[in-house]
Amino acid sequence: MRKGIVIIYMDDLIIPAKDEDEGIEKLKKVFEVASKYGLEIKFKKCQFLRRKVEFLGHVVENGTVRPSVAKTIAVKKFPVPTTVKQVQSFLGLTGYFRKFIPAYSKIAKPLSDLIRSDNPFVFEQPQIEAFEKLKKLLTESPVLSIFQQGKTTELHTDASQQGYGAVLLQEAEDGKLHPVQYMSKKTTPAEEKYSSYELEVLAVVNALRKFRTYLMGNHFKIITDCSAFQRTMDKKDLVTRIARWALLLEEFDYEIVHRSGQRMQHVDALSRYPVAIITSDTLTARLKRAQQEDEYTQSLRSMIGSNNDSEFFDKNEILYKYVDGRELIVVPRDMQTEIIKLAHEKGHFSAAKTEGVVKQEFFIPNLSKQVQNVIVNCVPCILTNKKSGKKDGFLNPIPKEDVPLSTYHVDFIGPLPSTNKKYQLILTIVDAFTKFTWLYPVRSTSAEDALDKLKVQQKTFGNPKRIITDRGSAFTSKAFGDYCTNENIQHFQITTGVPRGNGQVERIHRTLIPVLTKLSIADSTKWFKFVDPLQRILNSKFNRSTKWSPFELLIGVTMRNREDLHLRDLLMEEMMEELQEQRDELRQDAKKNIQKIQAENKRTYDRKCRNAPIYQRGDLVVIQRTQFGTGLKLRPRFLGPYRIVKVKPRNRYDLEKVGNHDGPKLTNSSADLMKFYSPG
DSSP states (O other): OOTOOEEEETTEEOOOOOSHHHHHHHHHHHHHHHTTTTTOGGGOOOOOOOSSEEEEEEETTTTEEEEEHHHHHHHHOOOOOSSHHHHHHHHHHHHTTTGSTTHHHHHHHHHGGGGGGSSSOOOHHHHHHHHHHHHHHTTOOOEEEEOTSSSEEEEEEESSSSSSEEEEEEEOOOSOOOEEEEEEEEEOTTGGSSSSHHHHHHHHHHHHTTTHHTTTTTTEEESSSSSHHHHHHHHHHHHHHHHHHHHHHHSSEEEEOOOGGGGEEEHHHHHHSSSOOOEEEOHHHHHHHHHHHHHHHHHTTHHHHTTTTTTTETTTTTEEEEEEEEEEEEEOHHHHHHHHHHTTHHHOHHHHHHHHHHHHTOOOHHEEEEEEEHTOOOOOHHHOOOOOEEEEEOOOOOOSSSSTSSSSEEEEEEEOOOOTTTOOEEEEEETTOOOEEEEEEEEEHHHHHHHHHHHHHHHHHOOOOOEEEEEEHHSSSSSHHHHHHHHOEEEOOOOTTOGGGGHHHHHHHHHHHHHHHHHSOOOOGGGGGHHHHHHHHHHHHHTTTTOHHHHHHSSSOOOGGGGGGGGGHHHHHHHHHHHHHHHHHHHHHHHHHHOOOOOOOHHHHHHHOOOOOOOOOOOOOEEEEOOOTTTTTOOOOEEEEEEEEEEEEHHHHHHHEOSSSSSEEEEEEEEGHHHHHOOO
């Protein structure tokens, strides 16, 4: 419905058409949809089949766009600034229309320098000239062409250490290229250290992001003075930063044309004198109309004449309120959410900062609560912001058997440097009760390698009742599932992104990695020879949970060194009888110690947590992204929306994807990695 039919911003809507017949046809479709969904249209506010229309401070007419008369008058009448705040206001007003002015940043630089805290406020000749020139350029009706699909399109870019700029142009009926929009941006301190080539690529990448809505799906030329650009993009091995940018470039249909810097002066100025300015549309005309129709605002206005001490006053037919010496526009109820959204979406700020931005110009009662409501329902913030406060859900320890070899925790550690036998990983198996650990060097994370080692275990110890693993490909494979079924083993897979579910093996890995690193520092490929000694040490040392060594609990005796062997014949008969009685006593003692430690761990963990939200089947949620590989660092922290299809014990949920977005079609998650999805 929306694509190709209407252009919408908040409650303003435009229906573009090539001729009257097309306009009437599109109107019919819009009215049909409005009727179907019960939308009300105020016809006294509507204009139909117009050749010229004013929209968001712009006048659109005959394939061109220019600033509205009201805006140009506001610029023309703007008084000479006498404070930093007035300079900021002027730059905000003119900056909203910077796309109409080539080299806006260069012209505005004397003014933008004034707003830096380390500069004194001195409004002298350079500032006066910049002030007057910006007023002159904006009041002489600058014109940009409206982008049209299918026409010859070029993107001209340039960069320097100070900044980078771009111009989007299209061929008009006169055969000449006309500007559609300008862009210029100051480099950050980190970007200033880039090489000249990286800066040129950065200019192209950010121009594509800026003009994405125009360029996506259209063939266009990228005109740059960087001769090595295309050759580098064709390379197979790119540095990480360039490779990440190259992924973005692959989304577009473009060809690269090199031109010398002397022929790129029209865009060179944009890169040499950039400046970052926060823009803000005052919405004065719309606020004025909305105030006249708002009962709340009218009731405040009625107090002005009857109360000489009223904080409210009229100015140019707009209601204001004095707050701490400042004049703030009173926002009518129908526009309060819109104003808050405009402030928040400048940079998707926190609640406190959004509130501060609003308070600079507007008065809205109960602002804090309304800001919270806007942010809670902001889709980019839902997908990007971390979950705040305590974790959701308390620790749910896995019930332990009172005998060894009942539950195995299994996982891989690696990849490690390849040995001469091609070993690159270690398969770790931990007995949940005794903490006895087996370390098997393997060549891959395949199901075949994992099953080979489990079968080695089986020869000596038989099968466990259950195996706990993560959701690695080896453990989700059909072969692994068939093995567990055939051997009557329960296979539990921990929830994605919740490694504490397999915490016993994770703790072993945290110990092994630094130890192996230190032992093999002379030759990292020799780690293999230290695996067996480490396994022996792990199994012979005192364990905090059980108060015994794993070997003692599993075998019933202390692990003996070579010098103990000569006592074997003398002591064996007496020890075997005593061992039988002692072993059962040891195991019951170990179980009590494990339960005690689990209770202690649960209390420690739960102090940092809160009751998990109650999610129901059918609820829409987003889930935390658990993998950030190459090119994913700037992706949103959360994926979604997902619909809950099954509620499971211990705050676990099965989910299915809703719509087309990153993430698996079917997955599972836990409450502490989920948030409600409630877009505004």
